[in-house]
Amino acid sequence: MGDITIHPIGTVGRDAEDEGLSGAALRARPVRLVLEPEVVDAMLGLEPGDDIVVLFYFHRSDGRPLQVHPRGDLSRPLRGVFATRSPARPNPIGVTTVRIRRIEGNVIEVVGLDAIDGTPILDIKQYEEHFDTPYEQGKD
C-alpha cells in the first residue's frame, strides 16, 4: 500500500504558563489553532460555540510500541494501542472534540485540547452526532 503525504494545515499555539499542567486542567486552558493562510477560505461557516473535531499529529511520538500499559500504570495488563488513545501508535494522529471560543482571521481559539505548543494540525471538521457517537443500526 502506498504512503500518503500530509501537509499540516496549521499549528497549535499554547501559552508558556500552561507548562506542567496535564489532563483536565490542561484541556480547560484555551489554545490557538493557527491556520496557514492558504486554507483560511475553508473556515467559512465556523462560529464561536461550535463543537469541532480536531485532527493533530503527536510529533513527539515515534509510533512505538504497539502495546502499552493503559495510562502508564504497570499494574494494568498490556493493551494494543488500537484499543487505547495512547500517542504511541503506528500513525500517531490524535482526534479530539473541542469547542470554539473565538475566531480572528486565521486563528481559532478553542478549549478542550490537551495538545502541546507547536503540535501540527492536520484537519478540522464540524462535530456531527451522526458520525461521532456510537453507531446504532437504524438511528440514521
Added chain:
Amino acid sequence: MGDITIHPIGTVGRDAEDEGLSGAALRARPVRLVLEPEVVDAMLGLEPGDDIVVLFYFHRSDGRPLQVHPRGDLSRPLRGVFATRSPARPNPIGVTTVRIRRIEGNVIEVVGLDAIDGTPILDIKQYEEHFDTPYEQGKD
C-alpha cells in the same frame, strides 16, 4: 511546516453487492477492516461490541475545493470544508465511530462505516466520551 508521511495500517473490504447504496443503507452493511500483519499486536483488547473511531483516507479526493455547497445542494450557500464533513478537504482524512461485530485474525468486521472498497485505513482508536463528545468545562 514539514510534510508528514503516513503508511496505511490496512484497507477497507466491502462486498461488491453494496454497489449503488449510500447513506444509512451503506453504513448498515458490514465491512472488513483488513489490517497489515505488522500491526496485529496493536489489536490486543479490541472486542466485538466495542465502539471504535476509524481514521481513513478519501483516496478519490484531490483535496479541493476549499468551499462546498453542503451535500451538493446548490440552493445552500457555500461553506468552508472545515465546517462540513465533505471528503473534499486539504488533507482528505475521514473519521467515523463504528461498532465491532467480529474479529478474526487481522480482520475486524464493523458496521457504521460508509467508506468504499479499497479505502486506506490510517488508525483505529477506542471510542472515549472524554475525547469524542462536545467539551464542557469541568466535565472531566
